[in-house]
Amino acid sequence: MPELTNPRAERVKAVRALAGRPARARSGRFLVEGPQAVREAVRAEHVRVHDLYVTDAAAERYGEIVSAAGGRGIVARTATPEVLDAMSADAQGVLAVADQVDVGLDDVLASRPRLVALLAHVRDPGNAGTVVRAADAAGADAVVLTRESVDLHNPKVVRSTAGSLFHLPVATGADLASAVAALHDRGVIVLAADGTGEHDIDDLLDVAGAAPDGVPDLAAPTAWVFGNEAWGLRDEDRALADAVVRVPIRGRAESLNLATAATVCLYASARAQR
Template structure:
């Protein structure tokens, strides 16, 4: 296979530009960086994969990705380390260019997904840090959630850092973006999901809810039932009007001297609590 070595080529320029949102929108493509993300894209989103780039070393090291992608008829390339680093400094030797998913009306898309009767949903409201957004998507996948929804004020899920932070989970479960929180909560409530706002000022303690799961009394949310967790902005959490939309506001107990939990950590704790209760 001929090695790509021209650092001034149009291919390098165009691929590198996909780190920017406007370039992604114009091209209809996005980047997946690193062997884990690319491996999951090849396995779970093969129809979106346009090109895969390896350094010579990574081509020989990640043979399972090479074999799976080439057997599926995907286009693979070997590039010099200098070329790949220019395309993406975070590629770790493996980089893929994918087509963005076909545009859908987000409200209709959400309704179709809710028709399937999800039992656990993660909602991100005004979450703008790409690392946190990606980590929550990954946690939702690990906890067995059926769906992740991001409000229109949240980060672009196809930015390289979000994609990288999901470690491939972006390709494992549906993610809906582009709706206001009011519409999201209304749609969830119509389908009978209990909406739970995760916030340090919550009137309900998460441990108490785990203790009563399956036998909760009136006025106490039952974690064993289908539910959607709402997580807020990294800096200020959920605003009062956002908390008011939920059926209940739940706090994660802090037993030590920490002032609070990181958003992704708190989301992981909450999602796993529901996952355990629903078992």
């Protein structure tokens, strides 16, 4: 196709509009920015990619992305750097438009998950995306976002997942109490991560697989609930969990970043389950 050269073209404006939630809601599509995320999107058979835009330089540098897209019948359109910049300041020469990829909670539960990250009132897009990435790295089966959490398809969330959004199911719009009840019905224990927790995660690792009565067993199927960056979990949210677990602070730091704490918890469960 002819190279796109006009930064003010209607197509360019339509793509740029997907950075906003109203356009995403109307179209059911979202932006995938940067070579890492786009590479994973075009490789994922379950992800429907509608458009792929690359600069000439990016097409040469990331030829495997163009080839993978072509193998799925996705045509890469070349565009000038000015056009890509007008579409997205974070494209790094590679940009795609895809159908939104969230799934229903029932779909997550149908797979009999053993490790789930449940985000309650998580509003910071960078933290939410990094938890999805950490869950993917730890081998979790799914991530669930409550309806009060950030929009999964916010561009910063998508970038922060570094492509992991296309590797594991992510459910959105869940009611926390209902999600916890559904997990319990399927034999999944629910642990709330909070700095005031009665249980130390290191102690739980020591007894994983042989935990005494009254002590949560990290080797069992587990869902971790992570709260808001600023105020953590509300009292009523903590009360839904089977136990509240803290990550110990050994040094002088006041606290851990939400995504960092989530990574510690998810890897602890992954180790215990292994």
